[in-house]
Amino acid sequence: MSNAPIAIIGTGIAGLSAARTLHDAGQAVQLFDKSRRSGGRMASKTIGSGTLDLGTQYFTARDRRFTEIVHQWQADGWADQWSPSLFQSRDGQLSPSTDEQLRWVGTPTMSAITQGLLDDLPVTFSCRITDVFRGEEFWTLVDATGASHGPFSQVIIAVPAPQAAALLAAAPKLAAVAASVAMEPTWAVALGFATPLETSVEGCFVRDDALDWIARDHSKPGRDGSLDTWVLHASSQWSRQHIDLSREAVIELLHGAFAELIDCVVPAPAFTLAHRWLYARPTQPHEWSALADPGLGLYACGDWCLSGRVEGAWLSGQEVARKLLENL
Numbered sequence: 001m002s003n004a005p006i007a008i009i010g011t012g013i014a015g016l017s018a019a020r021t022l023h024d025a026g027q028a029v030q031l032f033d034k035s036r037r038s039g040g041r042m043a044s045k046t047i048g049s050g051t052l053d054l055g056t057q058y059f060t061a062r063d064r065r066f067t068e069i070v071h072q073w074q075a076d077g078w079a080d081q082w083s084p085s086l087f088q089s090r091d092g093q094l095s096p097s098t099d100e101q102l103r104w105v106g107t108p109t110m111s112a113i114t115q116g117l118l119d120d121l122p123v124t125f126s127c128r129i130t131d132v133f134r135g136e137e138f139w140t141l142v143d144a145t146g147a148s149h150g151p152f153s154q155v156i157i158a159v160p161a162p163q164a165a166a167l168l169a170a171a172p173k174l175a176a177v178a179a180s181v182a183m184e185p186t187w188a189v190a191l192g193f194a195t196p197l198e199t200s201v202e203g204c205f206v207r208d209d210a211l212d213w214i215a216r217d218h219s220k221p222g223r224d225g226s227l228d229t230w231v232l233h234a235s236s237q238w239s240r241q242h243i244d245l246s247r248e249a250v251i252e253l254l255h256g257a258f259a260e261l262i263d264c265v266v267p268a269p270a271f272t273l274a275h276r277w278l279y280a281r282p283t284q285p286h287e288w289s290a291l292a293d294p295g296l297g298l299y300a301c302g303d304w305c306l307s308g309r310v311e312g313a314w315l316s317g318q319e320v321a322r323k324l325l326e327n328l
C-alpha cells in the first residue's frame with residue numbers, strides 16, 4: 001500500500017462528504033476545485049453586507065444516516081430548520097400551501113456546511129482538472145494551465161455527470177455511465193429591495209410558465225444584511241429555452257414574472273443578480289449510489305448517482321468512501 005494521498009476533484013457536498021469520512025478513517029486526502037471556494041451548488045453569494053443562497057434553497061432529510069448528520073450539523077451551528085410561510089402558484093393563482101415537512105438550511109449561509117466539512121483539509125482552489133491519468137502505480141492530475149498534480153494512490157471524481165464523464169476516461173465503463181446522465185439547467189435571479197415587500201410569502205412552489213420556485217432569502221435563520229432579498233428559480237424548460245439570453249434580459253423577464261405572481265406592489269429592486277447553473281439537476285434520479293473501479297482506484301460520486309438533491313449527494317459521498325476503504 002502506498003502513502004500517496006487520495007485526490008478528490010470537487011468540493012461540493014458529495015466530495016466533502018467523502019473527504020471527511022476518509023480523513024476520519026486516517027487517510028490523507030487532497031481536494032481540488034475549479035471555483036475559488038467550496039460548496040458547488042450549495043455555495044452562497046456575497047452581496048454587499050449580506051449573502052444569498054443562489055443554488056440549493058433548503059434540503060430535506062429522509063434517510064436515517066443523513067438525518068443523524070444533519071442533527072450533528074445543527075449542534076455544530078452549521079444548519080438550522082427553516083419553516084417558511086409556504087405558498088403555491090398554479091395558473092396564476094397564489095394560495096397558501098402549508099405542510100409538515102422539515103426543511104433545513106445552512107446557517108448563517110448555505111455554504112456554512114461545506115465550509116465546516118472542509119475545515120483545514122488540504123485543498124487547491126481555482127484549479128480546473130482537465131485530465132486524470134494513471135502511470136504504473138500512481139495517478140496524476142493535469143489542470144487547465146497544463147500543470148501536473150500528484151502522485152495520488154486513488155482518485156475520486158465528485159463533479160456533475162457531464163463533467164465527470166471526461167475525467168473518467170481511464171475507466172470507459174464508468175465514463176459511459178456518467179455520459180448517459182442528462183442534466184438540466186436553472187436560471188437563478190436574486191432581487192434585493194430597500195423596503196420589505198408587503199407579503200406573507202416566504203417560499204412558493206410555482207407551476208406557471210417561467211418560474212419554478214421563489215423564496216424570501218431573508219426569512220431564513222441567521223441571515224443579516226439590510227435588504228429584503230428574494231431568490232427566483234426558473235423552471236428547467238424555461239431555462240433551457242432561454243439558455244443563451246443575457247443576464248440583464250433574464251433579470252427583466254423573471255422580475256416581471258415575479259411581480260405578476262406576488263400579491264403586493266413590487267418596487268424597482270435596489271440590487272439584482274443572475275446566475276446560470278448549467279448542470280443544476282439530473283433529469284431523473286438514479287440508484288447507483290457511487291461508481292467504482294477498485295482495481296484501477298478510480299471512483300465517482302455526486303447527486304446524479306442518487307436523488308439529485310443534497311441528501312443524495314451526501315449519501316453518494318459516503319458510499320464512495322465506504323467502497324474505497326473496503327478495497328484498500
Ligand SMILES: Cc1cc2nc3c(=O)[nH]c(=O)nc-3n(C[C@H](O)[C@H](O)[C@H](O)COP(=O)(O)OP(=O)(O)OC[C@H]3O[C@@H](n4cnc5c(N)ncnc54)[C@H](O)[C@@H]3O)c2cc1C
Binds near residue numbers: 277
Ligand atoms: C438552482 C439550484 C437549486 C437547487 N435546489 C435544491 C434544493 O432546494 N434542495 C436540494 O436538496 N437540492 C437542491 N439543488 C441540488 C443540490 O444543490 C445538489 O444536488 C448538490 O449540491 C450537488 O452536490 P455535488 O457535490 O454532487 O455537486 P456540486 O455541488 O456541483 O459540486 C461539484 C464541484 O466540482 C467542481 N468542479 C466541477 N468540475 C471540475 C473540474 N474539472 N475540476 C475541478 N473542480 C471541478 C465545481 O466547482 C463544484 O464545486 C439545487 C441545485 C441548483 C443548481
Ligand SMILES: NC(=O)C1=CN([C@@H]2O[C@H](COP(=O)(O)OP(=O)(O)OC[C@H]3O[C@@H](n4cnc5c(N)ncnc54)[C@H](O)[C@@H]3O)[C@@H](O)[C@H]2O)CC=C1
Binds near residue numbers: 098233280
Ligand atoms: N432548481 C434546481 O435546479 C433544483 C431544484 N431542486 C428542488 O429542490 C427541492 C428538493 O426536494 P425535496 O427535498 O424533496 O423537497 P420538498 O419535499 O419540499 O419538495 C419536493 C417537491 O414537492 C412539491 N411540494 C413540496 N411541498 C409542497 C407544498 N407545501 N406545496 C406545494 N408543493 C409542494 C414541490 O413540487 C417540490 O418541488 C425540490 O423543490 C426540487 O424541485 C432540486 C435540485 C435542483
